[in-house]
Amino acid sequence: MNWHPASGCDDGCRPGGHTRVRPVTAGLRVAGLIGVLLTGLLPAALLRGAALQALPRAILAVLGVRLVWRGAVPRPGSLLVANHVSWLDIVALYSVVPVRLVAKHDVREWPAIGATADRSGAIFIDRTRPKTLPRTVGEVAAALRGGRSVALFPEGTTYCGTESGPFRPALFQAAIDAEAPVVPISISYDSTEAAFVGEDTLWESVLRVARVRRLTVTLAAAPALRPEPGAGRQTLARAAQSSLGGSGYRLAA
Numbered sequence: 001m002n003w004h005p006a007s008g009c010d011d012g013c014r015p016g017g018h019t020r021v022r023p024v025t026a027g028l029r030v031a032g033l034i035g036v037l038l039t040g041l042l043p044a045a046l047l048r049g050a051a052l053q054a055l056p057r058a059i060l061a062v063l064g065v066r067l068v069w070r071g072a073v074p075r076p077g078s079l080l081v082a083n084h085v086s087w088l089d090i091v092a093l094y095s096v097v098p099v100r101l102v103a104k105h106d107v108r109e110w111p112a113i114g115a116t117a118d119r120s121g122a123i124f125i126d127r128t129r130p131k132t133l134p135r136t137v138g139e140v141a142a143a144l145r146g147g148r149s150v151a152l153f154p155e156g157t158t159y160c161g162t163e164s165g166p167f168r169p170a171l172f173q174a175a176i177d178a179e180a181p182v183v184p185i186s187i188s189y190d191s192t193e194a195a196f197v198g199e200d201t202l203w204e205s206v207l208r209v210a211r212v213r214r215l216t217v218t219l220a221a222a223p224a225l226r227p228e229p230g231a232g233r234q235t236l237a238r239a240a241q242s243s244l245g246g247s248g249y250r251l252a253a
Helices: 023-047 049-062 088-096 105-109 113-119 130-145 172-178 202-211 233-244
Strands: 065-070 079-082 099-104 123-125 149-152 182-189 215-221
Touching: 023 049, 023 202, 049 065, 049 088, 065 088, 079 088, 079 172, 088 099, 088 182, 088 215, 099 105, 099 130, 105 123, 123 130, 130 149, 130 172, 172 233, 182 233
Parallel strands: 065 215, 079 149, 079 182, 099 123, 099 149
Antiparallel strands: 182 215
């Protein structure tokens, strides 16, 4: 298994041509984001629950990002698996469904987002230490058994949205062990400016998103998949990919 997936997407995946807001508007959006983080992180960390969902919704609002949800809201104790385009994916998911996120360990160091993920019970995976994988699978399975939904991005890295990467099946084992439903969620944007790829830094990506006049993120939930007795994680991963409907999806070894 490749523990260091690499995306072929780079800055060339963003062709431009989108309508931008005036610099002063972009500046106000960034200032609004900073204000939301300064005033919202502490209540979210202390109160969790509704406060934790209010914070990502406010982040989307001040950046001018419209969120569209399609499909049924997953029941608690589901494993949510989605394609990965941007750091905004995390914000969008948190704004709709109370989840524990499986994230790479360096996300913990991201300003604001890392702290929010940590306080919400994120499960951090260290891809530099493959021997820790069984422990991570066990932690995800325990959360599912306890009635908490868990979200993960099986591609392991971000793609521009028009391209996709292989789903890695290892963490699907947690759903099998916990006998939990798997809910595939397709994440798409109406502009590739949202893509967090290439040599992007988080700050550069935030500025680019703030400059887009209108940006919509759509989350579409497919019907839940339930592991059948004897089904393997690769079979489950393949079914989840097929549910997303992208012909470019393929199963990792």
